[in-house]
Amino acid sequence: MGRRKAKRKPARKAKKASSRRKKAVDLIISKSRTKACAGINVSGDFYGALDTAVREMIASAEGRALNNGRKTLRPHDL
Secondary structure (H helix, E strand, O other): OOOOOOOOOOOOOOOOOOHHHHHHHHOOOOHHHHHHHOOOOOOHHHHHHHHHHHHHHHHHHHHHHHHOOOOOOOHHHO
16 A cells, blocks of 8 residues: 655745734834723724824934933933
């Protein structure tokens, strides 16, 4: 009795990442943690606005640290 070789399944093509998935990767904030922190429902548009506000705060803090001759962000930079 001869052994049969197992047939190989054709390789699957890699799926392209959807634009929806890319947006989730670009956010600084965590949607699930933001939702857990809020006592009420959170709109889908809120996450983008929150992300924009956080990025502006970071940029402002970075400017303050650089003006003070530092390369490290500290809480008082906010």
